[in-house]
Structure formats: C-alpha cells, structure tokens
Amino acid sequence: MLLSVRDLRTRFELDEGELWPVNGVSFSVGTGETLGLVGESGSGKSMVALSILDLVPAPGRIVSGEVDLGGEDLLSMSGAAKRRVRGGEIGIVFQDPSASLNPVYRIGDQIADVARLHRGLGRVEARREAVHLLGDLGIQQPEKRARAYPFELSGGMRQRAQIAIAIAGRPRLLIADEPTTALDATVQAEICDLLKHVQGEFGMSILLISHDLALVADVADRIMVMYAGRIVEVGHWTAITQEPRHPYTKGLIGAIPHLGAGSGSPLEAIAGTVPDLTDLPDGCPFHPRCPEAGEDCRSAVPRLQDVGDRLCACYRVKHTEAVT
Numbered sequence: 636m637l638l639s640v641r642d643l644r645t646r647f648e649l650d651e652g653e654l655w656p657v658n659g660v661s662f663s664v665g666t667g668e669t670l671g672l673v674g675e676s677g678s679g680k681s682m683v684a685l686s687i688l689d690l691v692p693a694p695g696r697i698v699s700g701e702v703d704l705g706g707e708d709l710l711s712m713s714g715a716a717k718r719r720v721r722g723g724e725i726g727i728v729f730q731d732p733s734a735s736l737n738p739v740y741r742i743g744d745q746i747a748d749v750a751r752l753h754r755g756l757g758r759v760e761a762r763r764e765a766v767h768l769l770g771d772l773g774i775q776q777p778e779k780r781a782r783a784y785p786f787e788l789s790g791g792m793r794q795r796a797q798i799a800i801a802i803a804g805r806p807r808l809l810i811a812d813e814p815t816t817a818l819d820a821t822v823q824a825e826i827c828d829l830l831k832h833v834q835g836e837f838g839m840s841i842l843l844i845s846h847d848l849a850l851v852a853d854v855a856d857r858i859m860v861m862y863a864g865r866i867v868e869v870g871h872w873t874a875i876t877q878e879p880r881h882p883y884t885k886g887l888i889g890a891i892p893h894l895g896a897g898s899g900s901p902l903e904a905i906a907g908t909v910p911d912l913t914d915l916p917d918g919c920p921f922h923p924r925c926p927e928a929g930e931d932c933r934s935a936v937p938r939l940q941d942v943g944d945r946l947c948a949c950y951r952v953k954h955t956e957a958v959t
C-alpha cells in the first residue's frame with residue numbers, strides 16, 4: 636500500500652455546534668491504483684483530501700488519525716517536511732484551476748518551478764520538461780502555450796496545465812478533487828482520459844474525488860462511498876456499480892440512467908437531503924432516508940465491515956461469499 640489512512644477524525648467547532656466532516660475514516664490506496672471517492676455534496680470528500688494534506692481550514696482541526704505515505708506519518712512531520720510532500724510526493728488537482736495557477740506567471744514557468752523545487756532539475760532542463768509535459772497532456776503547440784499566462788488559456792487547457800503542475804514533481808500520489816466539475820461534458824471526458832494516461836505513463840496512485848459516480852466508475856479501480864463524514868461502502872468498481880449493497884450506494888447508482896438496474900423507481904430510494912452535520916440523527920446517519928431502515932438502525936452507527944467482496948457499513952448487509 637502506498638497511502639494508508641487510519642481512523643482519521645476532523646472536527647469543526649462552530650457556533651451552531653460541532654461537526655465531524657471526517658468521522659473515523661480509514662482506507663488505503665495501493666501503488667499504481669486509482670481509488671475513487673464519491674458521495675453527495677457536503678459528505679466530507681474534500682475534507683478527507685485536505686486532512687490527508689494537513690490543510691484543513693480553521694476552525695477545523697484534525698483531532699486524531701494517521702496518514703501513512705510509504706511508511707512515513709504525514710501528520711507528525713515538521714511543517715517544512717509537509718511542504719516538501721505537498722506538490723512533491725503528493726500532487727494536487729482541484730476543481731478550480733485558477734485557485735492553484737498564479738495569474739501573473741507564465742504557465743511553463745509554473746510547471747518548471749515545481750520540477751526544479753521537487754526534482755532538483757536545472758533551469759534549462761525544467762523548462763524543457765514543462766514543454767514536454769504540456770505536449771504530453773494534449774496541449775497543441777506546447778512551446779508557445781508554455782509562454783502563455785493562465786487567462787490566455789481555455790478552461791480545459793487551464794485544467795491540463797494544473798495537472799502538468801501537479802505531476803511535474805513526479806508525485807507517488809495524485810489527489811484530484813472534482814477535477815472536471817467546472818468543465819463541459821466533452822472536456823470532462825478528455826480530462827478523465829488524461830488521468831488514465833498519466834497514471835499509465837508514470838505509474839502513480841490516484842485518489843479521484845467526485846460527486847459524479849459515473850465519472851469515477853470510468854476511471855477508478857476501487858470505489859469508496861462516503862456519507863455524512865463516514866465511509867459506508869468500499870469495493871472493486873464493478874462490485875459497486877453492478878451490485879451495490881449499501882442502500883445509499885444503491886440510490887446513487889439507481890440515479891445514473893446507464894448504470895442503474897432500472898428496477899422500480901430508483902430516485903425514490905434516495906429521497907431527502909444530506910443531513911446537517913451539526914445535527915445528525917442517532918444511529919446510522921442514513922436511516923432517515925433509507926428505504927430499508929429498521930429499529931436497529933436508529934440506535935447505533937453500523938461499523939464498516941468485511942462482507943465478502945467488499946466493506947459495507949449497514950445492518951441489512953450480511954456477509955456473503957464473493958460471487959465468482
């Protein structure tokens with residue numbers, strides 16, 4: 636395993652009360668693996684990414700847990716060591732490229748800087764690498780684009796540039812949080828193909844975060860489903876998309892026309908809204924929306940358990956031998 640996250644807990648103390656966007660989250664990402672993280676808006680996906688990077692904004696705070704990258708605990712490192720990891724061993728791509736691109740600095744220079752800082756390349760070599768990466772990421776006339784400022788590029792090109800910056804340090808792990816959400820459908824598909832390409836070429840691991848399960852299913856080896864700060868189901872992408880077992884995952888899948896089994900009224904399964912994290916119900920946080928909820932679901936939070944071919948946190952889901 637390249638990345639192991641163990642019992643991560645992140646808390647916000649607000650006037651309305653405290654909330655836990657990351658509430659006992661454990662998972663790992665294998666070398667060269669793409670792990671997808673999905674869930675509705677507000678379920679805590681971005682907070683998982685920010686917690687891994689120790690970049691949780693105040694008043695949020697990581698309360699406990701371990702984030703092990705290749706044998707080193709990131710959370711207990713010095714500030715300087717953490718900065719070396721971010722952008723170096725871990726590349727980061729966010730939804731909005733303008734948040735990570737410097738508007739007054741040429742694209743090529745921004746990529747070259749990362750290659751110099753994290754790989755120790757010389758000026759000329761780093762420059763050549765920047766042009767090479769842009770070309771590799773499907774940007775036409777990379778020599779010319781390297782001299783452009785971010786505002787001179789289209790949204791799709793800016794996102795490619797952001798990916799170039801993220802991989803210029805040859806990270807072992809790429810964290811991509813909603814990398815295509817701001818883009819139109821055609822460009823979304825291109826960026827997804829690009830992530831696959833990048834992974835094939837550099838062999839890095841990817842944590843791909845999106846509210847769009849169909850998109851994640853297209854790229855990820857395994858998929859992890861999050862609800863109200865907790866992981867509720869994790870498994871191989873085919874198990875999750877073809878035979879979802881957690882009622883929440885079933886609802887998510889049912890809402891996707893070409894993935895949903897089409898039985899009954901799938902959207903009905905996931906009526907209601909994501910709960911207010913400062914005011915969670917007792918028991919399973921999904922029970923008020925769950926068509927399968929029983930009395931037991933109202934008393935204690937179900938633990939994430941091995942149920943055969945996956946992990947699932949639901950009292951209705953029992954262990955079964957994997958279907959081969």
Ligand SMILES: Nc1ncnc2c1ncn2[C@@H]1O[C@H](COP(=O)(O)OP(=O)(O)OP(=O)(O)O)[C@@H](O)[C@H]1O
Nearest residue numbers: 647656675676677678679680681682683692846912
């Ligand atoms: N700065 C903040 N102050 C207070 N609460 C916050 C803050 N940022 C996030 N939260 C809380 O953490 C929860 C999880 O937020 P997070 O951004 O991780 O969700 P998400 O799953 O990434 O959603 P989205 O799909 O919209 O990006 C939110 O529901 C919100 O209640």
Ligand SMILES: [Mg+2]
Nearest residue numbers: 680681682813
């Ligand atoms: Mg988010």
